[in-house]
Amino acid sequence: MRLAYLDPPFNTGEQFHHYDDRRSSDEWAQVLRDRLKVIKPLLASDGSLWLHLDDREQHHGRLVLDEVFGRGAFVSTIIWQKRTSRDNRRAFSPSHDYIHVYSPMGESWKHVRNGLPNEGALSNPDNDPRGGWRSVPLSVQAGHGVSSQFYEIESPTGRLVSPPRGRCWAYSSQRMAQLEREGRIYWTRGGDGTPRLKRFVEELKPLAPSTIWASDDVGDNASAKRELMADVGVGEIFATPKPVKLLRRIIEIATDVDDLVLDPYLGSGSTAIAASELDRRWFGIEASAVTVSEVTVPRLLANGVAFSSP
Known part of the structure; x- marks a missing residue:
């Protein structure tokens, strides 16, 4: 039983x-x-x-x-x-x-x-052919971060973006570049804001x-x-x-x-x-x-x- x-x-x-x-x-x-x-x-x-x-x-x-x-x-x-x-x-x-x-x-x-179920609030503002997605932060608490997680990212508008104070990026610069090539990063404010990671429904944990x-x-x-x-x-x-x-x-x-x-x-x-x-x-x-x-x-x-x- x-x-x-x-x-x-x-x-x-x-x-x-x-x-x-x-x-x-x-x-x-x-x-x-x-x-x-x-x-x-x-x-x-x-x-x-x-x-x-x-x-x-x-x-x-x-x-x-x-x-x-x-x-x-x-x-x-x-x-x-x-x-x-x-x-x-x-x-x-x-x-x-x-x-x-x-x-x-x-x-x-x-x-x-x-x-x-973790399927609520999915959207597709950039018409991604993979379907609806939800964005999650790309930064994490800096307490356990290593040196490879502290760097600047160039936004689509050319602005250099650092992780928020007290935080570091969740991935190394190499992994972040790969995510960018895969179209997995969503930039807020029309490309001049904060980068966020796109999570598709099959990737969302219960x-x-x-x-x-x-x-x-x-x-x-x-x-x-x-x-x-x-x-x-x-x-x-x-x-x-x-x-x-x-x-x-x-x-x-x-x-x-x-x-x-x-x-x-x-x-x-x-x-x-x-x-x-x-x-x-x-x-x-x-x-x-x-x-x-x-x-x-x-x-x-x-x-x-x-x-x-x-």
């Missing part, structure tokens, strides 16, 4: 139609501990576990994760903007959830995870995921409920669905095609829908038979998700 995504009850103290969310903190932590101990030996050595919680128990959840997986397994905590409207009933209006990411590889997991995920990018609670209502518009609505876009991003970062994804709190089925769309195998567990019959199965069928049940 390459990915386990856990969205357990948050211990809100409420009684929902599909589940009871009222436990003592100790009992809540023990249930989570037991679940994590079962999952741990099933997780691949290069896999990851993502635990989704809110303010009520996230600090206890982090402690249980440290206990079961070890502190060295911590990778990061993601802040997800779960709502954009304001709730004036509390001292502070809650706008975010926490998603704690752990891996047996710890920080080294960055070498196997997938980055985010972006490291940020720890703050905005609702505009991955959806929020309101959009998740709209999705669910569109799929299963009858009966009592499941109270706490998560957006398919949120799960899609998690799965894209943490897995590759045909990898196995586990969701031990399947609920409304968002994980299964996202995994199916991305050609991942998935396995879901849902303790509530009412949730399965009223929400999960109808929604998977509405989205054309193939599945079998024991």
Whole structure:
């Protein structure tokens, strides 16, 4: 198993139609501990576990994760903007959830995870036949520079250009001349400004995921409920669905095609829908038979998700 995504009850103290969310903190932590101990030996050595919680128990959840997986397994905590409207009933209006990411590889997991697409803001102002490109600086911090990186470049207008103060050129003069011959250098201000390197789309490295995920990018609670209502518009609505876009991003970062994804709190089925769309195998567990019959199965069928049940 390459990915386990856990969205357990948050211990809100409420009684929902599909589940009871009222436990003592100790009992809540023990249930989570037991679940994590079962999952741990099933997780691949290069896999990851993502635990989704809110303010009520996230600090206890982090402690249980440290206990079961070890502190060295911590990778990061993601802040997800779960709502954009304001709730004036509390001292502070809650706008975010926490998603704690752990891996047996710890920080080294960055070498196997997938980055985010880096294809935005491409243009082609000089009509380069190679297609759209993005310019990046040709200078770097001078602290580790060598003598061959300090020199002047002649601009197309004949002006001699030195690297900015405190910086040096990223390449030697020989390499810079080669880039110029290849049409890889873009001069700002019509040839009288600063040289920049043209990067084409196939050369752009994927972006490291940020720890703050905005609702505009991955959806929020309101959009998740709209999705669910569109799929299963009858009966009592499941109270706490998560957006398919949120799960899609998690799965894209943490897995590759045909990898196995586990969701031990399947609920409304968002994980299964996202995994199916991305050609991942998935396995879901849902303790509530009412949730399965009223929400999960109808929604998977509405989205054309193939599945079998024991």
